[in-house]
Amino acid sequence: SQQGEEDPQALSIQEGENATMNCSYKTSINNLQWYRQNSGRGLVHLILIRSNEREKHSGRLRVTLDTSKKSSSLLITASRAADTASYFCATVSNDYKLSFGAGTTVTVRA
Amino acid sequence: DSGVTQTPKHLITATGQRVTLRCSPRSGDLSVYWYQQSLDQGLQFLIQYYNGEERAKGNILERFSAQQFPDLHSELNLSSLELGDSALYFCASSPTGSYSYEQYFGPGTRLTVT
Numbered sequence: 001s002q003q004g005e006e007d008p009q010a011l012s013i014q015e016g017e018n019a020t021m022n023c024s025y026k027t028s029i030n031n032l033q034w035y036r037q038n039s040g041r042g043l044v045h046l047i048l049i050r051s052n053e054r055e056k057h058s059g060r061l062r063v064t065l066d067t068s069k070k071s072s073s074l075l076i077t078a079s080r081a082a083d084t085a086s087y088f089c090a091t092v093s094n095d096y097k098l099s100f101g102a103g104t105t106v107t108v109r110a
Numbered sequence: 111d112s113g114v115t116q117t118p119k120h121l122i123t124a125t126g127q128r129v130t131l132r133c134s135p136r137s138g139d140l141s142v143y144w145y146q147q148s149l150d151q152g153l154q155f156l157i158q159y160y161n162g163e164e165r166a167k168g169n170i171l172e173r174f175s176a177q178q179f180p181d182l183h184s185e186l187n188l189s190s191l192e193l194g195d196s197a198l199y200f201c202a203s204s205p206t207g208s209y210s211y212e213q214y215f216g217p218g219t220r221l222t223v224t
Contacts, residue, residue, distance in 0.1 A: 033212065042112060042200055042215030043153075088153065096166065096208075098143075100153040 004032075004089045004101030012107045019076040021104040023089030024069075032065060033090045034074050037103070043088065046074075079108045113137065114203050114216035122222045128189040131219045135182055135203030141165070142184040143204075143213060144176055148197035159184055160207035188221070196223045 007022045023032070031050045035043040049056045049065045049072065056063045062075040076083055086103040093099070113136035123129055135142050144156040146169075155168035159178035170176075173191075178184040188195060198220050202213035 035215075040198070040218075040220075042114070042217050043202075043213075044112070044215070045212035048212060098155050098166075098168075100145075100155070102152045 004091045004099060006087070006089060006101045006104040008104060009102070010105045010107070012109060013079055014109050015079060015081060017079055019079050019083070019106050019108075021074050021087055021106070023072045023074070023091075023101055025072075025089075025091045025099075026070065028094050029067070030092045030094050030096065032063075032072050032092070034061075034063060034072075035088045035090060035100075037086045037088065039085075046087075076106075079106075081108050081110055084108045112214040112216065114201060114214050116199075116201055116216040116219050118219060119217065120220045120222075122224060123191060124224055125191055125193060127191050127223075128187065129191065129221065131186040131188070131199050131201075131221075133184045133186070133201030133203075133216060135184070135201075136214050139203035139205050139214070140182065141204045141207050142178055142182070143202045144170075144184070144186050145200045145202065146197045147200060147218075148194075151197075153200075156186070158207070165207050191223045193223050196221055 004023045004025045033048045034046040037043045060077045065072045086105045088103045090100045115134045117132045140161045143158045147153045156170040158166040176186045198218045200218045202215045204213045
């Protein structure tokens with residue numbers, strides 16, 4: 001079963017716009033990770049945020065974590081065509097079980 | 111290129127058969143993870159090995175088994191294959207056994223069961 005659920009399932013934006021996707025989860029976590037997957041390829045790690053952190057940045061990516069609401073968001077700023085991919089959140093519970101969400105498919109239009 | 115290699119890239123086989131998928135982790139990584147990705151189930155964690163020992167089990171069927179060898183490569187064995195086993199199988203590696211670090215994914219093996 002999947003602990004994390006991404007929202008929305010799909011997102012279509014214009015190049016240069018920002019893309020925001022959310023991940024909600026059910027049980028307490030040790031950390032939460034975001035991955036990107038280009039069509040049919042392996043996942044690429046984007047960013048890891050620990051349960052005691054609230055916000056992290058990496059280049060054009062900004063991740064927030066609200067443990068009281070059991071949710072996280074991933075913001076991609078100034079999107080590019082190369083950002084077209086599926087984005088997954090993965091939660092690591094306190095007993096170290098790893099669970100991926102169903103993913104958000106992002107399409108960036110030129 | 112993540113440094114994780116998987117063979118074969120594609121595999122087509124019939125129901126009831128047995129196949130072996132192979133994974134070589136990044137140089138120096140001690141942990142190997144196996145995942146199954148299908149349209150209806152999404153990305154499911156199957157099993158983790160750390161330095162040759164089983165570390166964690168996820169949604170792995172009894173018909174599936176895995177092992178990690180002394181040179182740290184890993185094999186996932188799928189037997190009595192069913193149509194529903196058709197999926198992308200990924201392996202990933204990380205330096206330690208902890209989930210506090212990122213995982214590096216291989217390109218995957220696409221299994222088609224006919």
